[in-house]
Amino acid sequence: MKYDAIVIGAGMSGLAAGIRMAMFGKKVCVLEKHTIAGGLNSYYQRRIKETKEIAQFDVGLHALTNFATKGERRKPLTKMLKQLRIGYDEFELCPQSYSLIDFPGKQLRFNNDFELLKNEVYEKFPSEIDSFNKLVEKINNYNELDLNATYISSREVLNSILHNSLLVEMLLAPLLIYGSAWEKDMDFNQFVIMFKSIYMEGFSRPKGGVRTIIDKLIARFKEEGGELKFRCGVEEILLKDNKAIGVRTTKGEELFAPRVFSSAGLPETMELAKKEVNAAVGKMTFMEAIALTERKPTKSEFDATIVFHNSLEQYHYEGAKDFFDSRSAVVCCPDNYEMDNRDGHGCFRVTFMANYEKFKALDRSAYLEKKEEAFEQAMGIVKKLAPQYEFRTVLKDIFTPTTVERYTWKKHGTVYGSPDKIRNGKTDVDGLYIIGTDQGFLGIVGAILSGISLGNLYGLMESE
Amino acid sequence: MSAEEVKKVVLDIIADVAPDEEVSDINPAESLRDQLDLDSMDFLDIVMELRKRHSVEVPSEDYPKLATLNSCVEYLTPKM
Numbered sequence: 330m331k332y333d334a335i336v337i338g339a340g341m342s343g344l345a346a347g348i349r350m351a352m353f354g355k356k357v358c359v360l361e362k363h364t365i366a367g368g369l370n371s372y373y374q375r376r377i378k379e380t381k382e383i384a385q386f387d388v389g390l391h392a393l394t395n396f397a398t399k400g401e402r403r404k405p406l407t408k409m410l411k412q413l414r415i416g417y418d419e420f421e422l423c424p425q426s427y428s429l430i431d432f433p434g435k436q437l438r439f440n441n442d443f444e445l446l447k448n449e450v451y452e453k454f455p456s457e458i459d460s461f462n463k464l465v466e467k468i469n470n471y472n473e474l475d476l477n478a479t480y481i482s483s484r485e486v487l488n489s490i491l492h493n494s495l496l497v498e499m500l501l502a503p504l505l506i507y508g509s510a511w512e513k514d515m516d517f518n519q520f521v522i523m524f525k526s527i528y529m530e531g532f533s534r535p536k537g538g539v540r541t542i543i544d545k546l547i548a549r550f551k552e553e554g555g556e557l558k559f560r561c562g563v564e565e566i567l568l569k570d571n572k573a574i575g576v577r578t579t580k581g582e583e584l585f586a587p588r589v590f591s592s593a594g595l596p597e598t599m600e601l602a603k604k605e606v607n608a609a610v611g612k613m614t615f616m617e618a619i620a621l622t623e624r625k626p627t628k629s630e631f632d633a634t635i636v637f638h639n640s641l642e643q644y645h646y647e648g649a650k651d652f653f654d655s656r657s658a659v660v661c662c663p664d665n666y667e668m669d670n671r672d673g674h675g676c677f678r679v680t681f682m683a684n685y686e687k688f689k690a691l692d693r694s695a696y697l698e699k700k701e702e703a704f705e706q707a708m709g710i711v712k713k714l715a716p717q718y719e720f721r722t723v724l725k726d727i728f729t730p731t732t733v734e735r736y737t738w739k740k741h742g743t744v745y746g747s748p749d750k751i752r753n754g755k756t757d758v759d760g761l762y763i764i765g766t767d768q769g770f771l772g773i774v775g776a777i778l779s780g781i782s783l784g785n786l787y788g789l790m791e792s793e
Numbered sequence: 794m795s796a797e798e799v800k801k802v803v804l805d806i807i808a809d810v811a812p813d814e815e816v817s818d819i820n821p822a823e824s825l826r827d828q829l830d831l832d833s834m835d836f837l838d839i840v841m842e843l844r845k846r847h848s849v850e851v852p853s854e855d856y857p858k859l860a861t862l863n864s865c866v867e868y869l870t871p872k873m
């Protein structure tokens with residue numbers, strides 16, 4: 330078969346790139362190894378034994394960042410919807426109630442109105458008011474979209490403006506764990522993108538979870554005449570004279586196209602093309618304990634959407650030394666996005682930084698035991714955060730870095746990919762482009778914008 | 794196509810590319826970018842739609858000619 334473009338992976342970036350090219354008459358085929366689309370941000374179902382109900386869980390990010398209200402101009406979210414010709418109302422976005430950065434003796438709340446975070450900083454760190462305003466001014470005037478920017482340490486910038494090291498740690502924690510492929514620190518450019526998308530714009534969740542976005546993207550792609558193949562991985566990216574000419578699938582089929590867009594990750598993609606590449610496999614991997622509870626917590630029991638909990642004054646964002654690092658955790662309660670329905674089961678997702686190699690080395694029974702241990706510790710944190718909430722778990726599930734690897738085929742289950750990003754998407758092979766996580770845009774909106782911009786650039790503009 | 798018809802074609806495309814914009818309020822002599830929430834990605838869409846719907850090619854060096862509604866009509870009428 331011959332196409333204008335082949336896209337590897339039906340995640341957010343792959344589907345977005347596919348839609349853009351198909352919209353303007355290109356013949357596009359998206360290949361997905363898994364049976365469900367979404368990639369790193371996907372969903373799965375489990376049956377609750379005692380009630381026989383089917384429960385659906387989101388995997389991946391706890392929130393859609395970059396919240397914008399309908400008609401708000403020049404925002405990444407509205408830009409993305411416009412490019413895909415999806416109406417704002419189609420995602421039925423529910424904004425967060427509020428989220429919490431929870432450190433020993435100090436807490437900072439934020440929601441989708443930046444004033445809340447500002448006031449919290451003023452109240453909890455009164456001596457830092459002027460320096461915090463200075464930081465905000467620097468962020469507002471910063472051109473984070475400059476593709477030629479060189480690496481600047483966020484910690485260095487923050488320490489040069491703010492004086493209180495606890496405030497630095499607290500501001501960094503959510504931004505690091507929601508997107509940094511680097512340990513300990515992040516590029517200031519990425520910090521600015523994250524600061525705007527999380528603190529200034531905020532969190533929301535589509536009604537029905539991430540599946541609502543995925544189903545909409547698939548529907549748009551098919552409407553435009555795109556072809557989507559499930560259970561169809563790529564065995565090899567075919568090259569001729571260092572130019573991509575197509576792929577051979579895991580079914581042994583050869584598909585041809587002058588352009589191949591890969592969301593498989595940079596080291597993974599170059600391996601498929603049988604090319605050497607100087608790109609490290611990221612160190613940041615996570616595990617998550619998910620509890621479906623008999624009933625949702627009431628507002629007085631627990632009303633935060635996401636809690637970034639850290640038990641030390643310093644935030645240790647690094648590959649876990651042990652199986653997982655329970656000194657810090659992100660606790661997400663997907664029920665605490667604004668909505669009227671308080672009926673039905675409650676849900677808690679608790680994420681720990683984890684160690685891929687350690688989990689990989691375990692035999693089956695030791696692996697299950699370790700998962701149990703993580704689950705117990707995770708629920709201990711939930712109990713600490715919501716002491717009034719008495720809950721009974723009706724269904725539990727735990728995933729580890731090896732689970733992520735099994736379903737996403739990302740090396741070592743690294744959800745934020747390689748620390749080596751390719752901002753312009755170009756590889757050493759002509760016609761082979763990197764989209765998604767390893768192109769370097771962050772979050773669900775970022776991944777979709779990555780697919781859109783590279784699909785536009787290499788699939789529509791340069792292909793003329 | 795008459796100038797009036799070309800104007801309608803352009804407005805229809807803008808309405809599809811930027812569904813939240815009120816196209817009837819556009820001042821034809823003023824820059825489209827200043828009046829509407831259009832960025833370079835949206836301009837690409839306008840150019841692509843012109844090709845898809847009316848087989849008109851707009852090479853990238855001619856993009857500045859699409860700055861206002863009046864200049865669009867002036868530039869596109871002989872081509873359509």
